[in-house]
Amino acid sequence: MLQVQGVHTFYGQIEALKGVDVTVNEGEIVTLIGSNGAGKTTLLMTVCGSPRAAKGKIIFEGEDITRLPTHELVTRGIAQSPEGRRVFPRMTIYENLQMGALRSDPRYFNDDLEMSFAMFPRLKERKDQRAGTLSGGEQQMLAIARALMARPRLLLLDEPSLGLAPLVVRGIFDAIKTINREKKMTVFLVEQNAFHALKLAHRGYVMVNGKITLAGSGAELLANPEIRAAYLEGGH
Amino acid sequence: MAYFLQQLINGLTLGSIYGLIAIGYTMVYGIIGMINFAHGDIFMIGAFISVITFLVLGALGITFVPLALVVVLLMAMIFTAIYGWSVERVAYRPLRGSFRLAPLISAIGVSIALQNAVQIAQGARVKPMEPVIAGGLTLFTDSNNFDVVISYLQIFIMVLTVVLMAGFTYVITRTSLGRQQRACEQDRTMAGLIGVNVDRTISTTFVMGAVLAAVAGLMVTLQYGVIDFYIGFLAGTKAFTAAVLGGIGSLPGAMLGGILIGLIEAFWSAYFTIEYKDVATFGILVLVLIFRPTGLLGKPEVEKV
Numbered sequence: 001m002l003q004v005q006g007v008h009t010f011y012g013q014i015e016a017l018k019g020v021d022v023t024v025n026e027g028e029i030v031t032l033i034g035s036n037g038a039g040k041t042t043l044l045m046t047v048c049g050s051p052r053a054a055k056g057k058i059i060f061e062g063e064d065i066t067r068l069p070t071h072e073l074v075t076r077g078i079a080q081s082p083e084g085r086r087v088f089p090r091m092t093i094y095e096n097l098q099m100g101a102l103r104s105d106p107r108y109f110n111d112d113l114e115m116s117f118a119m120f121p122r123l124k125e126r127k128d129q130r131a132g133t134l135s136g137g138e139q140q141m142l143a144i145a146r147a148l149m150a151r152p153r154l155l156l157l158d159e160p161s162l163g164l165a166p167l168v169v170r171g172i173f174d175a176i177k178t179i180n181r182e183k184k185m186t187v188f189l190v191e192q193n194a195f196h197a198l199k200l201a202h203r204g205y206v207m208v209n210g211k212i213t214l215a216g217s218g219a220e221l222l223a224n225p226e227i228r229a230a231y232l233e234g235g236h
Numbered sequence: 237m238a239y240f241l242q243q244l245i246n247g248l249t250l251g252s253i254y255g256l257i258a259i260g261y262t263m264v265y266g267i268i269g270m271i272n273f274a275h276g277d278i279f280m281i282g283a284f285i286s287v288i289t290f291l292v293l294g295a296l297g298i299t300f301v302p303l304a305l306v307v308v309l310l311m312a313m314i315f316t317a318i319y320g321w322s323v324e325r326v327a328y329r330p331l332r333g334s335f336r337l338a339p340l341i342s343a344i345g346v347s348i349a350l351q352n353a354v355q356i357a358q359g360a361r362v363k364p365m366e367p368v369i370a371g372g373l374t375l376f377t378d379s380n381n382f383d384v385v386i387s388y389l390q391i392f393i394m395v396l397t398v399v400l401m402a403g404f405t406y407v408i409t410r411t412s413l414g415r416q417q418r419a420c421e422q423d424r425t426m427a428g429l430i431g432v433n434v435d436r437t438i439s440t441t442f443v444m445g446a447v448l449a450a451v452a453g454l455m456v457t458l459q460y461g462v463i464d465f466y467i468g469f470l471a472g473t474k475a476f477t478a479a480v481l482g483g484i485g486s487l488p489g490a491m492l493g494g495i496l497i498g499l500i501e502a503f504w505s506a507y508f509t510i511e512y513k514d515v516a517t518f519g520i521l522v523l524v525l526i527f528r529p530t531g532l533l534g535k536p537e538v539e540k541v
Contacts, residue, residue, distance in 0.1 A: 048429055074431035086426040088419055099419050102412070103431035150430060 007056035016042040018210040031197040034207035079152035081143040089132030100149030116145035137168040194231035238378035251498020252397035256452040257475035258490035260445025266485040274346035276472015282453025312450040320446025354465040483534025
């Protein structure tokens with residue numbers, strides 16, 4: 001479904017991605033783990049064309065999307081819940097969700113809204129509240145719900161567990177599983193919380209310094225002694 | 237008391253005009269964080285298009301005032317919209333992502349270019365315009381035989397301002413276009429990720445600001461009867477002051493700031509000296525910047541992270 005082929009991305013002079021190859025197949029949950037600054041977020045943003053890949057190709061459902069304007073990606077079926085949540089702080093929750101549905105068929109709006117509210121009841125209680133006043137966990141729910149409102153076929157999630165209480169993290173990972181299984185939505189999940197992510201994912205990639213160093217099924221990676229030493233034990 | 241009331245009416249009229257121009261400054265600032273110094277000149281062009289259209293209509297023998305007003309308004313809006321759009325396209329968009337001062341300098345360049353273009357094309361002399369809407373209502377006469385008068389033109393200006401403000405508030409707060417504009421204002425990258433065409437939204441914002449400036453240009457033409465290629469500078473600077481006073485980035489702030497500046501000017505001219513009215517206005521700007529840099533209705537940035 002998504003093929004990232006030999007992608008290099010620069011921030012000014014700094015090469016953040018040094019030839020990355022990643023494949024996400026339809027129906028999968030694929031996770032990308034790695035430490036802070038490895039280039040995980042850069043990869044997700046490069047898939048969305050902001051910043052653009054300097055070299056390499058990004059192919060989605062057979063179409064080369066490397067040079068596509070960022071705002072066209074939603075109509076192709078890619079939505080992202082980005083790093084740092086990036087909800088629109090001075091808009092209400094309802095307006096944020098309306099924004100998420102900007103390019104989707106208005107006929108589905110009410111159904112999708114109900115689905116989001118069913119998944120995250122907190123959002124329903126607060127739908128007329130400004131998003132900037134929500135707690136971190138609630139903002140994360142809103143960011144995911146907003147991405148879902150776009151009815152994507154590929155959902156990109158960037159660190160949905162960052163800074164959240166364990167119970168909230170569990171809720172969000174359960175939601176991801178449900179979305180994948182019931183909505184048949186393909187998920188590409190970037191995480192620092194390697195344990196949870198690998199348990200959830202069908203396959204995983206490990207990124208170090210802008211390169212993919214390891215790939216395998218979630219179970220394989222979980223059992224890999226290097227991974228255990230680097231990402232699972234010692235406080236993560 | 238009667239004198240005060242009369243100045244209040246005059247101040248509100250002037251304030252409406254400033255407010256309409258100020259909205260253009262505040263909207264553009266809100267969405268791309270730059271002061272569009274060429275905005276005053278867009279207003280000036282709106283005034284020139286109005287005069288030219290009136291003359292053409294007069295030559296064609298169309299003298300039915302309401303019809304003429306509608307035609308002039310439409311022409312002024314269309315032409316300034318084209319100007320606003322082109323200025324953004326040519327002078328600002330290529331500089332997006334460049335250092336912060338670049339578009340600002342470019343804006344000053346555009347301002348000078350537009351002034352000179354109009355000066356060459358239309359001449360440097362003041363263009364007079366015969367009153368189109370004459371007459372007014374005498375509200376009352378006080379014991380000193382002082383009449384408090386509100387002209388039909390002043391009523392027209394205030395009513396049109398209120399209607400435009402209501403329309404704009406509706407667009408910004410309730411429509412998809414308005415939500416897209418606010419999304420770009422709050423997080424441009426994210427707006428792009430959820431499918432907002434950011435470039436087009438910014439262009440639209442420039443066009444909306446220019447259209448309001450055109451209306452203000454028509455109002456000035458009707459109210460004062462004389463225009464020249466240089467009116468954009470002072471009116472623009474005052475409208476900018478109004479936008480800062482109200483809190484730049486805030487739409488109701490721009491309108492409030494405009495009204496306040498109009499009132500300050502009217503009352504200062506009435507009770508102190510007319511020569512110093514501009515000093516009073518810009519004195520206010522200095523005070524606001526010192527004591528309340530976010531303006532009266534400016535939003536303090538309180539966000540949870």
